[in-house]
Amino acid sequence: MAGSTSKRYPAELKARAVRMVAERPADETEWAAIKRIAPLLGVGTPETLRKWVRQAEIDSGSREGVTTAESEQVRRLKREVAELKRANSILKAASAFFAAELDRPSV
Structure with missing residues (x-):
């Protein structure tokens, strides 16, 4: 899988990044938090982090999709x-x- 990030980023980093987005200040939009957090943690692009957030939502059952x-x-x-x-x-x-x-x- 060419676009797979499972080899480049450890699961702990992904979980921490998703948690940081979820715990963003109330006045900050999700996308603004993603754009702020991605470079802090060395994630290549904010889009990568956005995909992790969406997958975490699917895995938790709060969003439709394939777990x-x-x-x-x-x-x-x-x-x-x-x-x-x-x-x-x-x-x-x-x-x-x-x-x-x-x-x-x-x-």
Whole structure:
């Protein structure tokens, strides 16, 4: 995944950044807080932090969307399906090979 930030930023940093946005002063908008906090914590762009905030809202149930756990399960199942398809094609090829061997007249 080219845009994935899971490798670049530790989970603790993400959680802290999201918490700081949630605990912003009452007179500060969410976007203003995001723009202020992102550079403080060394987050590349405010948009990255905004996405973390949105995902945290989804994960907590306060916003509609696909949770992190659901996304991981889908990724895991897709990998498993791909692996099973590869194994199935190998078995089909082996089956065709052995069927051809059985059909050959013995000399």
